[in-house]
Amino acid sequence: MLILENIISDRGSKYAVSGGPCSTEQEAKSFIKALCQKKKFAKATHNSWALLTAETPIKHDDGEAGAGMVILRMLEREGLRDHVVVVTRWFGGKHLGGDRFRHVQDAVRIYLDHLRDS
Incomplete structure (x- = not known):
């Protein structure tokens, strides 16, 4: 299990991303x-x-309506199969609107880059 904590912070909300082999x-x-x-x-x-x-x-x-689909699309583009990716959000009290999707994308991108660099 790979966990990358405190990767994104916006208006009080904090994000982490994690993942690992899974079929x-x-x-x-x-x-x-x-x-x-x-x-x-x-x-x-x-x-x-x-x-x-x-x-x-x-x-x-x-x-987090739509977040799973954002993650799934990125896994499809990357061709990453049999690997679960989890984006965790701690709500900071202010709504992020559409920015939350950008943060989910950024979190997955950080995770995928970390996998490639390891």
């Missing part, structure tokens, strides 16, 4: 459960995620 929806849910064992992540407002498998794309917004 089924059940494994993705287990990944989220393991992530949320860390108290900080359990208290997050949203843990949006996506997974691209050989069988089907899977996404979950966790209340």
Whole structure:
């Protein structure tokens, strides 16, 4: 499990991105459960995620409408299969509007760049 914390901050909201090898929806849910064992992540407002498998794309917004699709599209463009990516947001009290999608994209891009550089 790779976790990159405090990667984006905007109007009080803070973002992290994490991910790891995963090939089924059940494994993705287990990944989220393991992530949320860390108290900080359990208290997050949203843990949006996506997974691209050989069988089907899977996404979950966790209340951040559209975030799962943003992650999924980026995984498709990258061709990254059997790897779950989770974007975590702690709401800072001010609505971000459309900027929240840019932050989700930026978080996934940071994660993918980190994978390439490792």
